[in-house]
Amino acid sequence: xxxxxxxxTYMKTLLDTLTTKQKKNLTYKAYxxxxxxxxxxxxxxxxxxxxxxxxxxxxxxENGDEVIFNVLTKDGIFGxxxxxxxxxxxxxxxxxxxxxxxxFINKDHLLHLLETNENFxxxxxxxxSDFGKELNNRIKLxxxxxxxxxxxxxxxxxxxxxxxTSITSLAKELFLKRETLSRxxxxxxxxxxxxxxxxxxxxxxxxxxxx
Numbered sequence: 001x002x003x004x005x006x007x008x009t010y011m012k013t014l015l016d017t018l019t020t021k022q023k024k025n026l027t028y029k030a031y032x033x034x035x036x037x038x039x040x041x042x043x044x045x046x047x048x049x050x051x052x053x054x055x056x057x058x059x060x061x062e063n064g065d066e067v068i069f070n071v072l073t074k075d076g077i078f079g080x081x082x083x084x085x086x087x088x089x090x091x092x093x094x095x096x097x098x099x100x101x102x103x104f105i106n107k108d109h110l111l112h113l114l115e116t117n118e119n120f121x122x123x124x125x126x127x128x129s130d131f132g133k134e135l136n137n138r139i140k141l142x143x144x145x146x147x148x149x150x151x152x153x154x155x156x157x158x159x160x161x162x163x164x165t166s167i168t169s170l171a172k173e174l175f176l177k178r179e180t181l182s183r184x185x186x187x188x189x190x191x192x193x194x195x196x197x198x199x200x201x202x203x204x205x206x207x208x209x210x211x
Contacts, residue, residue, distance in 0.1 A: 014127070015049065015103065017119040027104040031096040038094040044082040046104040050074055053100025059092040068172045071097070080124075081131060083107055097165070147176055147184050152203070155194070160203035 164170040171181040
């Protein structure tokens with residue numbers, strides 16, 4: 001993965017801006033673990049809002065290695081940066097990592113909402129603006145060659161706490177080898193820089209390393 005999932009906690013507010021009549025045009029779908037939501041190169045003609053669960057967006061390199069672009073959890077959104085683009089096709093596979101439910105808004109209905117519902121428009125524009133901030137964090141994370149610096153920055157942009165399902169998945173999110181990340185975490189724990197509690201890594205030092 002290029003960067004952490006920066007949850008859009010206002011997504012519920014986005015759906016709450018809709019009237020009962022507008023909500024009738026929404027589509028809800030449920031997926032089991034490892035369910036294929038979209039394949040790479042599928043046409044994007046909906047935006048998806050995660051109601052519950054977790055999805056990964058990834059692709060495979062020629063050598064077979066998986067590259068995870070993003071991991072989205074509850075209230076995350078996908079498709080919003082493709083649906084109005086000149087090439088609206090997914091750049092990776094979107095797969096459910098666990099039992100997941102998603103709300104879809106098709107392109108025509110989305111346009112109608114943006115034109116007729118000012119509150120929806122404002123919330124949607126906020127999402128788009130925040131994506132720009134996410135993109136800057138992605139670029140900064142990838143520019144860091146030092147594993148420790150990368151992990152601490154990842155913690156920093158997640159309010160000094162990371163929830164993860166496994167070291168392997170976290171290593172993919174940070175573009176690090178599993179062994180490298182495992183050794184680093186153990187070292188930082190011994191140094192009391194971080195602490196692990198039930199698949200949550202927390203930073204114990206509050207130094208303003210990243211501005």
